[in-house]
Amino acid sequence: MNDLPKVRRLEAVGFRAWPAASAQYDGSWLCRLTAGHPSRRLNSVNPLDPSDIRDIAIRLEKAAKRFSDYGRPLLVRQTPLTPPQLIAFMDDAGWADVGHTIVMTANLADLAREEGVDHLPSRDVGRFVDARIRVAGDDPALKPGLTEIINAIKPEVGLFIFEEADFGPTAVTLAVQDNDLAGILQLGVAEARRGQGTGTAVLHAALRWARLKGARQAWVQVEADNAAAIALYRRAGFNDAYRYTYRGPEAA
Known part of the structure; x- marks a missing residue:
């Protein structure tokens, strides 16, 4: 029920x-x-x-x-x-x-406190959108629309970009902190860096930022056939809320 x-x-x-x-x-x-x-x-x-x-x-x-x-x-x-x-x-x-x-939720009080200390969010929406399109392999024609959406978000947003000097962006996500709740959206990992803990690292960086901002619970919406993403969120402490x-x- x-x-x-x-x-x-x-x-x-x-x-x-x-x-x-x-x-x-x-x-x-x-x-x-x-x-x-x-x-x-x-x-x-x-x-x-x-x-x-x-x-x-x-x-x-x-x-x-x-x-x-x-x-x-x-x-x-x-x-x-x-x-x-x-x-x-x-x-x-x-x-x-x-x-x-x-739709999955997690209690941020259960998050390991040492995770993500060295990663702060970017304020550069254009840079984030470019990185998201690259790591996800999305159509570059989506850039104006995605930029418009992110700029229209009214609650506080943290844009997280993980990069390597000789590779470029390896992972991205954004967190939207809305009072005691924080949403995790647009998480993507470059294909060549999947299965190496990069997704976990960028997720925990965003969750830690949200907790420091005052959020007590995180939520995410993940497609039911995306087994890798579901496994990632379950390892981070997320449980099903509804479908x-x-x-x-x-x-x-």
Whole structure:
């Protein structure tokens, strides 16, 4: 059984940590759209009240038009807050599951105190974005959109870049400290440096910074099929909080 107040709080800090360019409410359904980045987290309908079940078909039709205007396929992010009637509607209509994600949390008081002492965050968003694109092998065309997203984050952000003089960036992540919670996002390790503890090192540097800033608990959203990342977070003390699924019409 999910702890719905905890889910609501983690959803709220997640939206603040990774802000969409457009965020519009239809009742308690939050429609997030971002022309500059294709991330499903930034381009999805997010129902936030299990009791909000009015006019499901009409509201989905309106959302589909809005998504079409952005050149995006309609996606609903199905979390423990999604009304059962909406889930049944999608089931009956044959909507596909197009991605599963695990939300994990960790108690920062359990973090080893010596980790990450020598690594401080960067303030250079452009440098961070370049490093992220390089270590992840992402499309360089995503740079303007990713830069815009990071610059729009309102809570305090720590940008972590690990580098080697003869290699360049080896790992990156960013931490968003929001009162007593800290989100870990965009963690990536260069392919040639994976399996060497680099991911653990950059993760702990970000977690230590967040704890020093006053965060007591960390959270992360990781794709359910990313076994290496899940193992990394579990070793760091993260445990499952809840799961969510992206769903879209078969035509999408």
